[in-house]
Every structure is written in C-alpha cells, then in structure tokens.
Amino acid sequence: MKKIVLVAAVAVLALSLVGCNKSGSSNKGKKEALNISIFTIQQREQPPADNKAYKWIEEKFGVTFAWDILVGDKDQKIGLLIASGDLPDLVEVDSEKFQGAGCLRDLKPLVEKYAPNLRKHYESAWKKMIDQDSEKDANGNIVKEHIYSLPNYGVIDGIPSDTYYNQNGWWIQKAVLKEFGYPKIKTVDEYFDLIEKYYKKYPTIDGTPTIPFSIITADWEAFDLWNPPNFLAGYPNDGNGHITLENGKYVYTDNFTDENAYRWFKLANGYFQRGLIDPASFTDNRDQYYAKIAQ
Structure with a gap:
C-alpha cells in the first residue's frame, strides 16, 4: 500500500558518563583492547559482526562496542540505569536525566586537550554546546564553561560526505x-x-x-x-x-x-x-x- x-x-545527543573509563595499563607499542558500552534509544538492530567500519575500528584502535538498545519505556529504562549505578560509557538519548543525576563528565577539557580535530569540527557550534548551568558569577555571567554532550546531528564541517540522505x-x-x-x-x-x-x-x-x-x-x-x-x-x-x-x-x-x-x-x-x-x-x-x- x-x-x-x-x-x-531525531536529534540525539552522545553523552559521556562519569567514572566509566574501563581502560587499564597498556604496553608501549601494543594496542590496548577497549570495549565501549553504549546505551541508545534508537530501536534498531546493532551492526553485524562483519560490519566493515567496526572491523576497521577494532583493527586500527583495538576498540569494540557493547550495545544496550532500548526495549520498552525510555524514561523507565533511564531511571533504572541511574538507580543501579551500573552506567554505560556512552548514552545516545534525548533526555537531561543523566545530567540531572550528576552522571556526566565535563567533556570540554578532554576535547580541547586530546581531540583537536573534534574541536575543529564543532567550531561553528561550540558556543551553543556550553551548558546553561555552567558556573556563573553574581551577575549571571559564565565564569567556567562546561560541555556535557556532543551533538551527532546537524553539525557539518567542510563538505558533507554522507553515503545516503x-x-x-x-x-x-x-x-x-x-x-x-x-x-x-x-x-x-x-x-x-x-x-x-x-x-x-x-x-x-x-x-x-x-x-x-x-x-x-x-x-x-x-x-x-x-x-x-x-x-x-x-x-x-x-x-x-x-x-x-x-x-x-x-x-x-x-x-x-x-x-x-x-x-x-x-x-x-x-x-x-x-x-x-x-x-x-x-x-x-x-x-x-x-x-x-x-x-
């Protein structure tokens, strides 16, 4: 028919959670295996094991992913995650509840120190990404900026190269x-x-x-x-x-x-x-x- x-x-946010760095000590010259856990509200199938991009990421950086894909009510799931304290490394969600519960890390210093290319990519949107609850003086002016989310939608740097619309x-x-x-x-x-x-x-x-x-x-x-x-x-x-x-x-x-x-x-x-x-x-x-x- x-x-x-x-x-x-949907416009979603990729958020990095507090205290979720699972990496241990590494040997120089040897890629350290790192498994990143992710929770997403997008109810789609996770990429198959033979996904070329995933295989390249694992071979290049030693990184694999463990997916927790939403089933059922979104707000109930988020509440359970916060209450359990067993939080994923990343969440992709349109909710402020993780931030309200104090679960998120400030990404601003990390991006500025370790990810210059990512900082360049977000140049046009950087000021918009500053959290409205950042530390302020008596006049309401932000004195210490914080960023808790990296938008994965609507930010274009350079020439768009999507393989599909x-x-x-x-x-x-x-x-x-x-x-x-x-x-x-x-x-x-x-x-x-x-x-x-x-x-x-x-x-x-x-x-x-x-x-x-x-x-x-x-x-x-x-x-x-x-x-x-x-x-x-x-x-x-x-x-x-x-x-x-x-x-x-x-x-x-x-x-x-x-x-x-x-x-x-x-x-x-x-x-x-x-x-x-x-x-x-x-x-x-x-x-x-x-x-x-x-x-």
Whole structure:
C-alpha cells in the first residue's frame, strides 16, 4: 500500500558518563583492547559482526562496542540505569536525566586537550554546546564553561560526505511525483494539494484505503509534529526551538508558541479537516506507525 509519510530523524545527543573509563595499563607499542558500552534509544538492530567500519575500528584502535538498545519505556529504562549505578560509557538519548543525576563528565577539557580535530569540527557550534548551568558569577555571567554532550546531528564541517540522505525533509513518494509530471513544489500548500489530487484519484490501492499523510507522534519522535515550523522558517535543527544571534547574544525561541508555530498548526488543522492527515497519527504507537509505512 502506498502512503505519503513525513519522516524525520531525531536529534540525539552522545553523552559521556562519569567514572566509566574501563581502560587499564597498556604496553608501549601494543594496542590496548577497549570495549565501549553504549546505551541508545534508537530501536534498531546493532551492526553485524562483519560490519566493515567496526572491523576497521577494532583493527586500527583495538576498540569494540557493547550495545544496550532500548526495549520498552525510555524514561523507565533511564531511571533504572541511574538507580543501579551500573552506567554505560556512552548514552545516545534525548533526555537531561543523566545530567540531572550528576552522571556526566565535563567533556570540554578532554576535547580541547586530546581531540583537536573534534574541536575543529564543532567550531561553528561550540558556543551553543556550553551548558546553561555552567558556573556563573553574581551577575549571571559564565565564569567556567562546561560541555556535557556532543551533538551527532546537524553539525557539518567542510563538505558533507554522507553515503545516503538521512535528514529531515518533506517527503513524498516518487509515484506521486511521476503521476503529475514531477512538478516543482515550493510551498506547503502545493505539497498538500498534490497529495490531495493523488488521494482523490487513488482513494484505495490494492483494496486498502490510501493514507495521504501521516505523522509519528509517539514518545520521543513527537518532534515530527512540532519541528516543521522551525524548518519552514529556515532554521536548522537546534532541538525544540531555534537560536538566533541578536546584538551579540544568542537568543532561544521555542517551536511551540512563536508566530511560525501558529501558522503551521493552523495549516495542519486545515489539512486535517480536509481528511489529508491520518487521525491515527495522534494515537498510534511506534510499532503501529512503522507497520503502516512498511506495507
């Protein structure tokens, strides 16, 4: 069954935890075996044993990985990890709970001392990475900067060299574009108008009702609903809001209450009333949503 589905990737953070360095003494000239444990909320299969990149990392640096991939409720899992004190070396998650529990190391001095290339890579985003709870003086000015997370999304240094496109976008099936001669779509209205034309022409496909447009709103992937105004206004993915530089200061505006959000949700409501947005978008869990787009 063909469907028109908005798909976006979550913005996640790679965080280094306190007291998790498992390396021991090493012999000069000999690679020390190091196994790095990782917890991730991205519910996907871990790389196979014959993964070329993983094999190269192990041969080059003596590093292997042990994955703990989320199963079940995210917040419950994070709470159990914190309570147990048995923490992984790295976590890839969209939660501040590890930081709130004092589990994270300050990465700023480590990056500056041991990872000059990483520091260069994050040059454009470095100031944005400074934690808002860093030490401040009586006037509220930060006197000692701390960085607890390294964003693995949305920071580009040099020429992008991805082997596949895995970014946010207003996706539409090629069958729809082909049906109408591959038109150039420049506005949100043009996008939904095209979907509506296809939907009216093919209300069912293979005997199954066609779903014009669907959004995943379950758990942490609910950003698919509230990120569009950010992107439509031309801002990058800076989380649940956008950051602008005004008079030498960074100003954060959330994605939920500004003018762009009002315009988007008003448009989305209109598309919903026209029957173009799947009502189950707001009740389906992750498994139900992905089962739909897999058909």
